[in-house]
Amino acid sequence: MDTRLGIEDVKASLARMTGDEKHDESSTSTLDALWVLYDRVLRVDPADPTDPDRDRFILSKGHGPAAFYAVLAAKGFFPERELDGFLTWGSVLGSHPDRLQVPGVEASTGSLGHGLPLAVGVALALRAKGQHDRRVVVLCGDAELNEGSNWEAILVAPHLHLDALTLLVIDNHSSSIEMGPWEARLGAFGWDVAVVGGHDRAALAEALSRRPGGPNAVVADIPEGEW
Ligand SMILES: [Mg+2]
Numbered sequence: 719m720d721t722r723l724g725i726e727d728v729k730a731s732l733a734r735m736t737g738d739e740k741h742d743e744s745s746t747s748t749l750d751a752l753w754v755l756y757d758r759v760l761r762v763d764p765a766d767p768t769d770p771d772r773d774r775f776i777l778s779k780g781h782g783p784a785a786f787y788a789v790l791a792a793k794g795f796f797p798e799r800e801l802d803g804f805l806t807w808g809s810v811l812g813s814h815p816d817r818l819q820v821p822g823v824e825a826s827t828g829s830l831g832h833g834l835p836l837a838v839g840v841a842l843a844l845r846a847k848g849q850h851d852r853r854v855v856v857l858c859g860d861a862e863l864n865e866g867s868n869w870e871a872i873l874v875a876p877h878l879h880l881d882a883l884t885l886l887v888i889d890n891h892s893s894s895i896e897m898g899p900w901e902a903r904l905g906a907f908g909w910d911v912a913v914v915g916g917h918d919r920a921a922l923a924e925a926l927s928r929r930p931g932g933p934n935a936v937v938a939d940i941p942e943g944e945w
Contacts, residue, residue: 778833831865
């Protein structure tokens with residue numbers, strides 16, 4: 719991985735993308751967590767993004783991919799100049815990430831509530847292939863977890879002992895339904911839960927690196943009104 723760059727470089731890259739469909743709040747609130755994932759946690763090779771022996775990341779809340787694109791560009795999955803074409807005609811960087819167009823994107827997402835069930839399937843597939851060291855991380859929004867499909871996945875993942883699976887929730891308090899307390903709710907289903915500051919990169923790195931022996935949930939708390 720390219721260790722020359724830092725979070726400030728990625729913030730500058732994010733600023734290159736503009737437009738009414740950028741979903742600034744949704745994408746910016748994910749930036750620190752995404753950077754930590756790609757800088758310190760996920761084992762993925764920008765030079766070989768389809769290497770079968772890689773970790774998988776799924777951006778389930780695909781309507782806010784700008785920070786994801788900025789991190790992928792910073793890590794060398796595609797040239798940073800591509801960011802300038804974000805949302806323009808002919809650009810591969812659309813308002814939802816396209817796995818067939820953008821190197822490093824594992825799943826085309828945007829229909830909320832699909833990413834976590836998909837990640838359960840990917841974790842099962844990795845197990846079936848004997849890739850026990852590989853991991854699957856899926857990023858969901860707090861309001862996205864209103865979708866019932868997520869709760870089927872949350873129910874079944876501990877039952878299947880999916881220790882490769884990490885659910886990363888960016889909780890920017892956008893849900894009109896109270897989703898917390900996360901430790902009690904997800905914990906009751908059998909998940910190991912850590913709630914950390916959404917901009918605390920050291921805490922995010924520690925929590926996202928855990929392999930607690932079952933499914934791991936990391937809730938990145940973004941105080942209401944902040945991005
Ligand atoms: Mg939210």
